[in-house]
Amino acid sequence: xxxxxxxxxxxxxxxxxxxxxxxxxxxxxxxxxxxxxxxxxxxxxxxxxxxxxxxxxxxxxxxxxxxxxxxxxxxxxxxxxxxxxxxxxxxxxxxxxxxxxxxxxxxxxxxxxxxxxxxxxxxxxxxxxxxxxxxxxxxxxxxxxxxxxxxx
Ligand code: HEC
Numbered sequence: 001x002x003x004x005x006x007x008x009x010x011x012x013x014x015x016x017x018x019x020x021x022x023x024x025x026x027x028x029x030x031x032x033x034x035x036x037x038x039x040x041x042x043x044x045x046x047x048x049x050x051x052x053x054x055x056x057x058x059x060x061x062x063x064x065x066x067x068x069x070x071x072x073x074x075x076x077x078x079x080x081x082x083x084x085x086x087x088x089x090x091x092x093x094x095x096x097x098x099x100x101x102x103x104x105x106x107x108x109x110x111x112x113x114x115x116x117x118x119x120x121x122x123x124x125x126x127x128x129x130x131x132x133x134x135x136x137x138x139x140x141x142x143x144x145x146x147x148x149x150x151x152x
Contacts, residue, residue: 037113045095046109047102048135054097057150058143065137065144072131073141079148084126089152092145100145104131104138 037046044050069077079089091100103110103117107128110117121127133141 037115042114043096044098045100045102045106046113047106049098049101049105049138052097052101052139052142054142054146057147059147061140061143062147063144065140065142065147068133068137068141069144072133076126076128085124085128086120088145089148092142093149097142097146100142101135101138103128104133104141105135106130 073088076084077086077088079087081087095103107117107130111121111127112118
């Protein structure tokens with residue numbers, strides 16, 4: 001009996017030491033790292049796309065985008081539900097067109113540099129891969145995502 005109480009006490013000490021021993025030389029309160037992006041980069045993302053002309057919805061372009069989406073995106077994204085990645089049914093109303101195209105064309109750098117995308121990676125635990133779309137294909141997919149918002 002006495003021996004097992006000592007064992008318990010010893011375990012407790014070891015456990016507490018492990019918890020407390022986190023990072024003794026980091027000084028604790030390191031301030032959150034600044035994003036390091038300009039306001040424009042936060043809004044439009046990081047990548048080759050700095051401005052996109054969007055006006056009224058182009059249904060033919062959206063139909064092309066749907067085909068690309070089915071092949072290159074639907075393995076990970078649904079419109080309404082979380083899957084491997086976040087649902088995209090309303091993303092075109094939440095993100096700028098530039099952000100969406102940069103995410104498609106330049107996901108590596110977006111994951112590395114954009115604080116929102118970093119946070120998403122923390123949530124989804126899978127880095128979105130570069131699917132090597134052309135700029136025209138990415139533009140068509142954007143139109144398809146815009147059409148989702150109109151339908152909703
Ligand atoms: C292998 C899975 C995978 C594929 C394929 C994929 N994505 Fe993603 N996508 C993700 C994940 C996971 C995230 C969340 C960020 C991260 O973890 O990298 C994401 C994030 C996004 C975002 C940002 C969403 C937001 O709320 O800001 C957009 C837009 C997006 N993907 C569009 C696409 C499009 C369009 C395609 C096809 C060209 C595609 N993705 C292909 C997994 C994928």
